Amino acid sequence: MAREIPFFKPDISAAEREQIEKVLDLDDLSKAEALESAFTKRTGATYAISTNSGTSALHLSMCAMDLKRGDKIICSVNSFPSVPEVVRHFDAEPIFVDIDAEDFNIDLDAFEKVLEENKSKKLKGAIINHVAGQPTDLDRLYEIARHHGIRIVEDASDAMGGTYNGDPIGATGADITCFSFSPHMKNSVANAGMMLCEDDDLYRRGMLLRNHAIESSGWDKYGNLEYIYDVVDIGWKYDISALDAAYALAQYGRVEKMIAHRQKIAAVYDEALEGVKHVSIPVKKRDHIYHHYIIRIDRNRDGFARALKERGIHCGLHYIPLHLMSYYKQKYSLRVNDFQTALQTYQQVLSLPIYHNMSDADVEYVCDMVKEVASKHI
Known part of the structure; x- marks a missing residue:
């Protein structure tokens, strides 16, 4: 199991x-x-x-x-x-x-x-x-x-x-x-x-x-x-x-302790997932506390997420662009292509689990499963 x-x-x-x-x-x-x-x-x-x-x-x-x-x-x-x-x-x-x-x-x-x-x-x-x-x-x-x-x-x-x-x-x-x-x-x-x-x-x-x-x-x-x-x-x-x-x-x-542990997890993710086919790790441009760890999947992001869930790994999505939400789309007559970068990002991003009480074994399992799914991903 x-x-x-x-x-x-x-x-x-x-x-x-x-x-x-x-x-x-x-x-x-x-x-x-x-x-x-x-x-x-x-x-x-x-x-x-x-x-x-x-x-x-x-x-x-x-x-x-x-x-x-x-x-x-x-x-x-x-x-x-x-x-x-x-x-x-x-x-x-x-x-x-x-x-x-x-x-x-x-x-x-x-x-x-x-x-x-x-x-x-x-x-x-x-x-x-x-x-x-x-x-x-x-x-x-x-x-x-x-x-x-x-x-x-x-x-x-x-x-x-x-x-x-x-x-x-x-x-x-x-x-x-x-x-x-x-x-x-x-x-x-x-x-x-x-x-x-x-x-x-x-x-x-x-x-x-x-x-x-x-x-x-x-x-x-x-x-x-x-x-x-x-x-x-x-x-x-x-x-x-x-x-x-x-x-x-x-x-x-305890916020500083929690941040330090998330940054440690992010460093493990960075090292393990760098160069993995279909996967791009986060770009760090400034101070980063990794409240989320957001990766890019070059194609079929939803299929990748489903494969991870089948292996017990639950992911997040940050975020679905607001112009795709029914209320704002209808209220302001927004079109799907109005925000090209956000749209493309939404179609590719996936947030991996990252929180203070993740064990080393949990982190290693996530890395292994991401690499396993990536090796079979179409």
Whole structure:
């Protein structure tokens, strides 16, 4: 019987259990504040707002920017659906941009061209995601944004704990940076997100809208609202539970160890799969934490994936281009060939399992099976 290698499996240690026990014993319910403090300390960001999911953090960032109907936000067509989704909830418009053929992040030449062609005051900013944990060229991105006077929101869901030129992702120059603790799991052990920023107004508005836009004289240690309060805007219920925050805090405390192990796995994959027929390994252009390990299959990618699944190896796909999704295709009359690089990439890419609790034997098995399938691939 084939060994079973899931695409992802959470790693739960004594640290997570200890943090959760403290909450269950009602000994320490301030885990959200502790999580926010951990982020500002590690990244150097001025402000941190914890949320109940990464999508909530992205949506809250649009709220903090006061996005309105008809406004426009640029994003890569190679993003998770949460990115344009948070824009559309304001009846604002996402503008899709093609991708770089090597690192699968947004094509900055195309990004700049879109800005040159869209001089409208309705164009407010861009949401830039870091595919697989490798950031885009942030120096150039920020320079373009300053020249055109737009705001940059980084979706760093794949880049938690990552760096750009050695500096922590989260305070490298974006207006807002958002993180997710479960970007690729449908049924997560716990959900958590984070929004980082430097601007006082963005922070105050984010904090206000995170919890129903309630202004109050205070809350007690159990989260009970003081009996006199006011509602000053339309807000959301995006604050994080103490249990979710406890789990996220323990995970974040081990993020560097997890990254180091993924990088070790990636190095094994690189060495084992370099030069394998039909397979191309990832192109490393900048700091890379290998949240995903994305290979290219030169033809019949789906057949390759099926063959791996028959051998017990579950793979991912990052991502199906947004212009192929029924909603966006129909809403904006998009054609299949509108984003050529993203389309070709989508037809070839495959994400292999890579996570902290993969054993050496698991990694070796994945390598062996990829080579075996490649040797028979048509």
